[in-house]
Amino acid sequence: MSKGWRVTWIVLAVVVVGLWIVNYYTSNPLAKHRAAIELETYLNKNYPKEALEVQDGKYERKRDMYEFTVKNRDDAKQKYTFQIQNGRGYEVLSDTLKEQSYDPQQSKEVSVQMSNELQQTLATKVPNVKHVSATIRTKKETIQLSSKEEQLEEPAVIAIDIDMTGMSREDLYQIAREVYEELAREQVHYEKVTIAGYELKGEVNQKKWHYIYKIQFMENQPPVKEGITHTI
Numbered sequence: 305m306s307k308g309w310r311v312t313w314i315v316l317a318v319v320v321v322g323l324w325i326v327n328y329y330t331s332n333p334l335a336k337h338r339a340a341i342e343l344e345t346y347l348n349k350n351y352p353k354e355a356l357e358v359q360d361g362k363y364e365r366k367r368d369m370y371e372f373t374v375k376n377r378d379d380a381k382q383k384y385t386f387q388i389q390n391g392r393g394y395e396v397l398s399d400t401l402k403e404q405s406y407d408p409q410q411s412k413e414v415s416v417q418m419s420n421e422l423q424q425t426l427a428t429k430v431p432n433v434k435h436v437s438a439t440i441r442t443k444k445e446t447i448q449l450s451s452k453e454e455q456l457e458e459p460a461v462i463a464i465d466i467d468m469t470g471m472s473r474e475d476l477y478q479i480a481r482e483v484y485e486e487l488a489r490e491q492v493h494y495e496k497v498t499i500a501g502y503e504l505k506g507e508v509n510q511k512k513w514h515y516i517y518k519i520q521f522m523e524n525q526p527p528v529k530e531g532i533t534h535t536i
Contacts, residue, residue, distance in 0.1 A: 335390055336363065339370045342394035343386055347374065351401065356384075363390070369397060407444045414440045418460060425490060426464065430482045434502070435465040438494075459495035459523070462487075468501035468516060473532050476501050480519045480527035487523075494523050 340358050347356045354376060361372035368390045376382035387398035418438040427433045439461045466479055480499050487494065501517035517534055521527040 336361065336370060339388050339390065339394050340372065343372055343374075343388050343396065346386075346388075346396050350399075354401075356401075358386075374401070405443050406441045410444075411441045414442050414457065415460075422462065422492070426483060426486060429486055430479060432467040432471070432479065433464060434467050437463045439463075459493050462492075462494050462497045464497065464499045466499055466501045467504070469504045471501070471503075473517060473529070473534075476517050476519060476532060477527065477529050480521065484521060484526050496520060496522050499527075 340361065343358050347354070347358070355378045356374050357377050359373045359375055361370045363370055370388050370390060372386050372388065374384045374386055376384075384401040384404075385398065386396060386400070389395045389397055415438055418440060419436055422438055423433075423436040426436055441458045443457070464483065466476065468476060476499070483497065483499065487497070498518065498520045500515055501519075502513045503516050504511045505514050506512050517532055519527050519532045521531070
């Protein structure tokens with residue numbers, strides 16, 4: 305091999321190693337460009353009335369994601385941070401504009417009210433219900449909704465504790481079915497329900513509640529026996 309070829313190969317090796325190092329710490333430009341395009345698509349879909357502009361982003365290697373700053377062209381002081389996954393569908397992981405649209409105090413009040421109503425309803429109609437907790441996030445009424453169909457409240461996330469002392473997996477499944485049907489009758493709009501089964505164990509005067517089973521379901525997906533998980 306001539307001296308000229310050796311120099312060429314050395315230069316190529318240095319370039320390749322350099323590109324690998326840059327790609328390792330900053331990802332590659334094409335992936336970053338794709339992430340920016342996906343974020344712009346997300347913004348146009350979710351905030352069509354806002355004049356938003358994606359600015360330069362940075363790559364976070366440990367979490368394998370990009371963090372972009374998005375500014376409002378109508379108000380330069382309004383800037384938001386968005387995090388988007390690198391590859392794998394380029395999912396938006398964090399949306400501070402969306403978070404700022406919620407009303408914490410109103411969300412808390414609505415959640416407490418719904419929790420009390422569900423506690424009263426389910427405890428009287430479904431056996432062994434110990435505690436019901438509902439979480440709802442409500443949007444500020446002053447925000448601009450992207451469509452007339454968009455609601456000021458998100459679907460509820462509901463957690464239910466069940467006394468399963470002396471009961472089986474089949475019993476938990478039947479209770480979950482009853483809860484599912486009761487929520488449908490009451491026309492409760494929810495994202496997910498988690499039912500946790502507890503059993504009272506221990507010596508007399510020293511008994512404690514022990515978590516043993518869990519089952520989850522969604523509004524349009526009824527509970528299934530295979531979805532029951534055992535903690536022991």
